[in-house]
Amino acid sequence: MAAFNDIIHQPIRLRIMAILAALPPDMQIVFNYLKDALELTDGNLGAHLHKLEEAGYVKIDKTFVRNKPQTYVEATKEGRQAFTAHTTALQELLEQSQQIGKQGAIDNTQRS
Numbered sequence: 001m002a003a004f005n006d007i008i009h010q011p012i013r014l015r016i017m018a019i020l021a022a023l024p025p026d027m028q029i030v031f032n033y034l035k036d037a038l039e040l041t042d043g044n045l046g047a048h049l050h051k052l053e054e055a056g057y058v059k060i061d062k063t064f065v066r067n068k069p070q071t072y073v074e075a076t077k078e079g080r081q082a083f084t085a086h087t088t089a090l091q092e093l094l095e096q097s098q099q100i101g102k103q104g105a106i107d108n109t110q111r112s
Contacts, residue, residue, distance in 0.1 A: 002089035005082050007055045012038065012048050017083045020058065020075035028061065031071035049073060057082055 008017050015038055023029060035045045052058040057079030061072045075083070 002085055002092055004089050005086040007051060007057070008082055008086045010048070012040065012044070013052055014086075016045075016048060016052065017057065017075065017079065017086075020073065021080055021083045023074070025077070025080070026074065028072035028074040031073060034073060052079065055079075055082075 008014055016034065019034065019037065020029065031045070031049075035042060038045065040048075049058060049060060053060055057076060059074050059076050061074075063070050063072070
């Protein structure tokens with residue numbers, strides 16, 4: 001079975017990576033859009049993005065648009081690969097659990 005990724009497995013980071021991985025490669029998302037979509041505070045999103053950036057899973061670009069700071073985020077190639085591996089591990093767990101459940105299941109209507 002594929003291994004879970006401890007960095008991506010955290011629920012907020014999993015949601016961040018799901019959004020970023022859904023974008024075409026080299027496409028970025030605006031920090032504030034991501035913050036609103038996930039209903040997070042600036043600090044909370046920033047902390048999770050920092051953790052993902054340290055792992056090499058996201059790239060963060062800071063620039064100015066009309067003299068206002070603007071932050072853009074995108075998944076790196078490594079981040080996309082890690083997300084795919086993690087979701088594969090989740091899918092394998094679900095499939096395995098369903099098989100185990102079916103093999104050990106007892107029809108309660110037949111028990112008497």
